Amino acid sequence: MTQNYVADVLEVSPATISKYEAGMLEPSIESVKRLADLFEITIDELLRDESKFDISKFNILDVLREQKEMKLKGNLYHRTQISFAYNTNHIEGSTLTEEQTRYIYETNTILFENNTIAKIDDIIETSNHFKLIDYMLDVADKKLTEKMIKEFHKILKESTSDSRAEWFNVGDYKQRANMIGNGIKTTLPNNVEKEMAKLMDWYNSLKQVTMKEIIEFHYRFESIHPFQDGNGRVGRIIMFKECLKNNIIPFIIQDADKLFYYRGLKEYKNEKEYLTDTCLNAQDQYIKMIEYYLK
Numbered sequence: 001m002t003q004n005y006v007a008d009v010l011e012v013s014p015a016t017i018s019k020y021e022a023g024m025l026e027p028s029i030e031s032v033k034r035l036a037d038l039f040e041i042t043i044d045e046l047l048r049d050e051s052k053f054d055i056s057k058f059n060i061l062d063v064l065r066e067q068k069e070m071k072l073k074g075n076l077y078h079r080t081q082i083s084f085a086y087n088t089n090h091i092e093g094s095t096l097t098e099e100q101t102r103y104i105y106e107t108n109t110i111l112f113e114n115n116t117i118a119k120i121d122d123i124i125e126t127s128n129h130f131k132l133i134d135y136m137l138d139v140a141d142k143k144l145t146e147k148m149i150k151e152f153h154k155i156l157k158e159s160t161s162d163s164r165a166e167w168f169n170v171g172d173y174k175q176r177a178n179m180i181g182n183g184i185k186t187t188l189p190n191n192v193e194k195e196m197a198k199l200m201d202w203y204n205s206l207k208q209v210t211m212k213e214i215i216e217f218h219y220r221f222e223s224i225h226p227f228q229d230g231n232g233r234v235g236r237i238i239m240f241k242e243c244l245k246n247n248i249i250p251f252i253i254q255d256a257d258k259l260f261y262y263r264g265l266k267e268y269k270n271e272k273e274y275l276t277d278t279c280l281n282a283q284d285q286y287i288k289m290i291e292y293y294l295k
Contacts, residue, residue, distance in 0.1 A: 001038075010034050053291045060290065061140050061244040068137060073106065076293040081105055083252055083289070084240070085129040088233045090255035094122045101126055121160045128156050129233070136237055140244040146200055152234045153227050162229055174228040181262045186225035195224045209246045214239050215279055219268045239279075249290070251282035 003017045010017070010031045019025035027035065036043045060076075067077035086094075086101040096104075096118055103111040104126050110118060132155045139148060154171030157163055163170045173192045179185055187195050199220050206213055218239050225231045236253055243250035253261050257278055264275025 006035075006038065009038050053295045055249065055287060055290060058290070058294060059247070060250065061137070063294065064244075065137055068134060076290060078105075079289060079293065080252070081130055081133055084133060084237075085126050087252055087255045088236050089122065089126055089129060091253065091258050091261070092230075092232055094126065095119060096122050096126055105130055121162075124160050125156065128158060128160075132156050132237060136241050137244075140241050142245075143204065144200070144238065144242060144245075146196055149226075149234065149238065152237055153230055156230050156233055157227075168228050173226045176228065178225055178228060178231075180222055180225060180231075180265060184266055186223060192224060192226045196226055199224065209242065211243075211248055211279070211283075212276075214242045214246075214248070215272075215276055217242070219265060219275060222265055249283050249287055251279060251286045253278065253282050254285065257281065 003014045003021075007014045007017045010027070012031065016025065020027055032043060032046065036046045039046065064077045064080065067075045070077075072078070082098065082102045082105055085105070086096070086098040089096065089101075097116075100111050100116075100118065103109065104123065108127075110123055112118070132152060135155055136152070142148070150171050150173075157168075157170045160170075162168045167175050169175055173196070174189050177186070177188055199217070202220075203209075203213070203217050218235050221235045221238065222231060227234065240250045240252070242248075260274065260278045264278050267274050
Protein backbone atom coordinates (compact mmCIF):
# COMPACT_ATOMS: atom_id res chain seq x y z
CA MET A 1 0.00 0.00 0.00
CA THR A 2 1.32 3.44 -0.88
CA GLN A 3 1.29 6.37 1.52
CA ASN A 4 -1.14 8.13 -0.83
CA TYR A 5 -3.55 5.17 -0.69
CA VAL A 6 -3.46 4.98 3.12
CA ALA A 7 -3.79 8.76 3.33
CA ASP A 8 -6.95 8.60 1.20
CA VAL A 9 -8.48 5.91 3.45
CA LEU A 10 -7.68 7.89 6.60
CA GLU A 11 -8.65 11.19 4.94
CA VAL A 12 -5.35 12.82 5.88
CA SER A 13 -2.40 14.07 3.85
CA PRO A 14 0.50 11.80 2.74
CA ALA A 15 2.77 14.01 4.86
CA THR A 16 0.74 13.04 7.93
CA ILE A 17 1.24 9.34 7.11
CA SER A 18 4.99 9.99 6.91
CA LYS A 19 4.88 11.54 10.37
CA TYR A 20 2.96 8.51 11.71
CA GLU A 21 5.65 6.19 10.33
CA ALA A 22 8.48 8.33 11.73
CA GLY A 23 6.90 8.45 15.16
CA MET A 24 6.58 12.22 14.99
CA LEU A 25 2.80 12.24 15.24
CA GLU A 26 0.19 10.02 16.91
CA PRO A 27 -2.90 9.14 14.84
CA SER A 28 -6.34 10.07 16.12
CA ILE A 29 -8.65 7.41 17.53
CA GLU A 30 -10.66 7.46 14.30
CA SER A 31 -7.49 6.99 12.24
CA VAL A 32 -6.45 4.06 14.44
CA LYS A 33 -9.82 2.40 13.86
CA ARG A 34 -9.56 2.90 10.08
CA LEU A 35 -5.98 1.57 10.03
CA ALA A 36 -7.02 -1.55 11.93
CA ASP A 37 -9.87 -2.13 9.45
CA LEU A 38 -7.55 -1.49 6.52
CA PHE A 39 -4.93 -4.00 7.72
CA GLU A 40 -7.63 -6.44 8.87
CA ILE A 41 -6.26 -6.68 12.40
CA THR A 42 -7.52 -5.67 15.84
CA ILE A 43 -6.72 -2.33 17.41
CA ASP A 44 -4.72 -4.16 20.12
CA GLU A 45 -2.56 -5.79 17.46
CA LEU A 46 -2.03 -2.47 15.74
CA LEU A 47 -0.98 -0.68 18.93
CA ARG A 48 1.21 -3.48 20.30
CA ASP A 49 4.77 -2.34 20.92
CA GLU A 50 6.87 -4.99 19.19
CA SER A 51 10.00 -3.62 20.82
CA LYS A 52 8.60 -4.33 24.29
CA PHE A 53 10.28 -7.29 25.98
CA ASP A 54 7.97 -10.32 26.05
CA ILE A 55 9.09 -12.53 28.92
CA SER A 56 6.43 -15.13 28.11
CA LYS A 57 8.51 -16.20 25.09
CA PHE A 58 11.11 -17.72 27.40
CA ASN A 59 11.09 -20.85 29.52
CA ILE A 60 13.40 -19.68 32.29
CA LEU A 61 14.23 -23.21 33.42
CA ASP A 62 15.38 -24.12 29.91
CA VAL A 63 17.42 -20.92 29.68
CA LEU A 64 19.16 -21.52 33.03
CA ARG A 65 19.88 -25.16 32.19
CA GLU A 66 21.27 -24.30 28.78
CA GLN A 67 23.49 -21.54 30.14
CA LYS A 68 24.64 -23.80 32.98
CA GLU A 69 25.96 -26.29 30.40
CA MET A 70 27.61 -23.51 28.38
CA LYS A 71 29.84 -22.61 31.34
CA LEU A 72 30.12 -18.98 30.20
CA LYS A 73 30.25 -15.83 32.32
CA GLY A 74 27.99 -12.83 31.91
CA ASN A 75 24.61 -14.48 31.48
CA LEU A 76 21.42 -15.03 33.50
CA TYR A 77 22.63 -18.30 35.05
CA HIS A 78 25.96 -16.76 36.09
CA ARG A 79 24.25 -13.75 37.65
CA THR A 80 21.63 -15.94 39.36
CA GLN A 81 24.33 -18.03 41.02
CA ILE A 82 26.11 -15.02 42.50
CA SER A 83 23.02 -13.02 43.48
CA PHE A 84 21.24 -15.99 45.03
CA ALA A 85 24.26 -17.19 47.03
CA TYR A 86 25.13 -13.71 48.26
CA ASN A 87 21.63 -12.62 49.29
CA THR A 88 20.36 -15.84 50.83
CA ASN A 89 23.54 -16.35 52.86
CA HIS A 90 23.72 -12.69 53.92
CA ILE A 91 20.17 -12.90 55.24
CA GLU A 92 21.43 -15.65 57.55
CA GLY A 93 24.43 -13.64 58.75
CA SER A 94 27.21 -14.36 56.25
CA THR A 95 29.88 -11.65 56.27
CA LEU A 96 31.02 -12.23 52.69
CA THR A 97 30.49 -9.33 50.30
CA GLU A 98 28.85 -9.76 46.92
CA GLU A 99 32.24 -9.18 45.30
CA GLN A 100 33.81 -11.93 47.41
CA THR A 101 30.90 -14.21 46.51
CA ARG A 102 31.48 -13.53 42.83
CA TYR A 103 35.19 -14.17 43.24
CA ILE A 104 34.58 -17.55 44.91
CA TYR A 105 32.22 -18.55 42.12
CA GLU A 106 34.43 -17.44 39.25
CA THR A 107 37.87 -18.41 40.57
CA ASN A 108 37.24 -20.88 43.41
CA THR A 109 39.40 -18.62 45.59
CA ILE A 110 38.61 -15.94 48.18
CA LEU A 111 39.32 -12.23 47.73
CA PHE A 112 40.46 -10.38 50.85
CA GLU A 113 40.62 -6.59 50.94
CA ASN A 114 41.50 -4.11 53.71
CA ASN A 115 42.27 -6.81 56.30
CA THR A 116 38.85 -8.40 55.84
CA ILE A 117 38.22 -11.50 57.94
CA ALA A 118 35.91 -14.22 56.62
CA LYS A 119 34.49 -17.23 58.44
CA ILE A 120 35.45 -20.60 56.96
CA ASP A 121 31.82 -21.76 57.19
CA ASP A 122 30.68 -18.70 55.22
CA ILE A 123 33.08 -19.64 52.44
CA ILE A 124 32.09 -23.32 52.48
CA GLU A 125 28.36 -22.58 52.53
CA THR A 126 28.74 -20.11 49.66
CA SER A 127 30.55 -22.74 47.60
CA ASN A 128 27.94 -25.31 48.62
CA HIS A 129 25.15 -22.99 47.53
CA PHE A 130 26.56 -22.90 44.00
CA LYS A 131 26.33 -26.72 43.96
CA LEU A 132 22.84 -26.52 45.45
CA ILE A 133 21.56 -24.30 42.63
CA ASP A 134 22.99 -26.69 40.04
CA TYR A 135 21.30 -29.66 41.71
CA MET A 136 18.04 -27.69 42.02
CA LEU A 137 18.09 -26.94 38.29
CA ASP A 138 18.62 -30.64 37.56
CA VAL A 139 15.50 -31.63 39.53
CA ALA A 140 13.44 -28.46 39.07
CA ASP A 141 10.77 -30.11 36.93
CA LYS A 142 10.38 -33.11 39.26
CA LYS A 143 7.83 -33.53 42.05
CA LEU A 144 8.91 -31.99 45.34
CA THR A 145 9.54 -34.69 47.98
CA GLU A 146 10.93 -34.88 51.49
CA LYS A 147 13.89 -36.84 50.15
CA MET A 148 14.69 -34.01 47.73
CA ILE A 149 14.37 -31.38 50.46
CA LYS A 150 16.75 -33.35 52.68
CA GLU A 151 19.20 -33.54 49.79
CA PHE A 152 19.02 -29.75 49.46
CA HIS A 153 20.00 -29.47 53.12
CA LYS A 154 22.79 -32.02 52.81
CA ILE A 155 24.37 -30.19 49.87
CA LEU A 156 24.13 -26.83 51.66
CA LYS A 157 25.62 -27.94 54.98
CA GLU A 158 28.13 -30.67 54.08
CA SER A 159 31.74 -30.09 55.24
CA THR A 160 30.73 -27.20 57.54
CA SER A 161 31.60 -27.18 61.23
CA ASP A 162 27.95 -28.06 61.92
CA SER A 163 28.32 -31.27 59.93
CA ARG A 164 30.96 -32.48 62.40
CA ALA A 165 28.51 -32.42 65.30
CA GLU A 166 26.67 -35.76 65.68
CA TRP A 167 23.50 -34.12 66.94
CA PHE A 168 23.29 -31.70 64.00
CA ASN A 169 21.92 -34.27 61.50
CA VAL A 170 23.04 -32.87 58.14
CA GLY A 171 20.51 -33.94 55.52
CA ASP A 172 17.99 -35.00 58.16
CA TYR A 173 15.52 -33.41 60.54
CA LYS A 174 16.51 -31.57 63.71
CA GLN A 175 17.06 -33.16 67.10
CA ARG A 176 16.96 -29.95 69.13
CA ALA A 177 14.42 -27.13 69.28
CA ASN A 178 15.12 -23.99 67.24
CA MET A 179 13.44 -20.76 66.20
CA ILE A 180 13.05 -18.30 63.32
CA GLY A 181 15.01 -15.06 63.42
CA ASN A 182 14.76 -13.38 66.79
CA GLY A 183 12.29 -15.49 68.68
CA ILE A 184 9.56 -17.05 66.51
CA LYS A 185 8.91 -20.54 67.92
CA THR A 186 8.85 -23.54 65.57
CA THR A 187 7.70 -27.16 65.60
CA LEU A 188 9.36 -29.31 68.26
CA PRO A 189 11.70 -32.06 66.99
CA ASN A 190 9.38 -34.93 67.95
CA ASN A 191 6.62 -33.51 65.75
CA VAL A 192 8.66 -32.57 62.68
CA GLU A 193 8.19 -35.78 60.67
CA LYS A 194 4.41 -35.70 61.19
CA GLU A 195 4.13 -32.01 60.31
CA MET A 196 6.35 -32.35 57.23
CA ALA A 197 4.29 -35.29 56.01
CA LYS A 198 1.11 -33.22 56.41
CA LEU A 199 2.70 -30.30 54.56
CA MET A 200 3.81 -32.48 51.65
CA ASP A 201 0.42 -34.21 51.43
CA TRP A 202 -1.32 -30.83 51.23
CA TYR A 203 1.07 -29.39 48.68
CA ASN A 204 1.24 -32.38 46.37
CA SER A 205 -2.56 -32.70 46.39
CA LEU A 206 -3.00 -29.26 44.84
CA LYS A 207 -4.45 -29.33 41.34
CA GLN A 208 -2.80 -26.03 40.46
CA VAL A 209 0.18 -24.29 42.01
CA THR A 210 0.39 -20.51 41.76
CA MET A 211 2.55 -17.92 43.48
CA LYS A 212 0.03 -17.91 46.32
CA GLU A 213 0.49 -21.61 47.07
CA ILE A 214 4.29 -21.41 46.82
CA ILE A 215 4.36 -18.58 49.39
CA GLU A 216 1.93 -20.50 51.60
CA PHE A 217 4.19 -23.56 51.44
CA HIS A 218 7.17 -21.41 52.38
CA TYR A 219 5.43 -20.01 55.43
CA ARG A 220 4.38 -23.47 56.61
CA PHE A 221 7.84 -24.90 55.94
CA GLU A 222 9.56 -22.12 57.88
CA SER A 223 7.06 -22.49 60.72
CA ILE A 224 8.09 -26.14 61.04
CA HIS A 225 11.80 -25.26 60.63
CA PRO A 226 12.59 -28.95 60.13
CA PHE A 227 16.39 -28.72 60.07
CA GLN A 228 18.74 -27.64 62.82
CA ASP A 229 20.06 -24.81 60.63
CA GLY A 230 19.76 -23.73 56.99
CA ASN A 231 15.96 -23.72 56.91
CA GLY A 232 15.67 -20.26 55.37
CA ARG A 233 18.10 -21.05 52.57
CA VAL A 234 16.49 -24.43 51.86
CA GLY A 235 13.04 -22.83 51.96
CA ARG A 236 14.04 -20.10 49.52
CA ILE A 237 15.63 -22.58 47.08
CA ILE A 238 12.38 -24.58 47.21
CA MET A 239 10.41 -21.47 46.22
CA PHE A 240 12.75 -20.85 43.29
CA LYS A 241 12.46 -24.49 42.17
CA GLU A 242 8.68 -24.59 42.40
CA CYS A 243 8.36 -21.35 40.43
CA LEU A 244 10.46 -22.91 37.65
CA LYS A 245 8.44 -26.13 37.76
CA ASN A 246 5.13 -24.29 37.44
CA ASN A 247 6.31 -21.80 34.78
CA ILE A 248 6.21 -18.88 37.22
CA ILE A 249 8.93 -16.24 37.16
CA PRO A 250 11.24 -17.19 40.06
CA PHE A 251 12.68 -14.74 42.54
CA ILE A 252 15.54 -14.15 44.98
CA ILE A 253 14.73 -12.50 48.31
CA GLN A 254 17.18 -9.62 48.65
CA ASP A 255 19.25 -9.10 51.80
CA ALA A 256 18.12 -5.45 51.67
CA ASP A 257 14.55 -6.72 52.23
CA LYS A 258 15.48 -8.99 55.16
CA LEU A 259 13.42 -7.08 57.73
CA PHE A 260 10.34 -7.08 55.46
CA TYR A 261 10.86 -10.80 54.83
CA TYR A 262 11.02 -11.67 58.55
CA ARG A 263 8.07 -9.41 59.27
CA GLY A 264 6.15 -11.23 56.55
CA LEU A 265 6.82 -14.59 58.18
CA LYS A 266 5.95 -13.29 61.64
CA GLU A 267 2.69 -11.60 60.59
CA TYR A 268 1.62 -14.11 57.93
CA LYS A 269 -1.25 -15.69 59.89
CA ASN A 270 -2.98 -12.34 60.30
CA GLU A 271 -1.63 -10.40 57.32
CA LYS A 272 -0.47 -12.36 54.27
CA GLU A 273 0.31 -9.25 52.22
CA TYR A 274 3.62 -8.49 53.96
CA LEU A 275 5.28 -11.71 52.83
CA THR A 276 3.44 -11.73 49.52
CA ASP A 277 4.53 -8.18 48.67
CA THR A 278 8.14 -8.99 49.59
CA CYS A 279 8.11 -11.98 47.24
CA LEU A 280 6.41 -10.03 44.44
CA ASN A 281 8.95 -7.24 44.78
CA ALA A 282 11.75 -9.82 44.55
CA GLN A 283 10.05 -11.24 41.44
CA ASP A 284 10.03 -7.77 39.85
CA GLN A 285 13.77 -7.53 40.49
CA TYR A 286 14.39 -10.90 38.84
CA ILE A 287 12.28 -9.88 35.84
CA LYS A 288 14.62 -6.90 35.39
CA MET A 289 17.57 -9.32 35.52
CA ILE A 290 15.94 -11.56 32.90
CA GLU A 291 15.22 -8.58 30.65
CA TYR A 292 18.81 -7.32 30.93
CA TYR A 293 20.34 -10.64 29.90
CA LEU A 294 17.74 -11.94 27.43
CA LYS A 295 16.37 -8.87 25.67
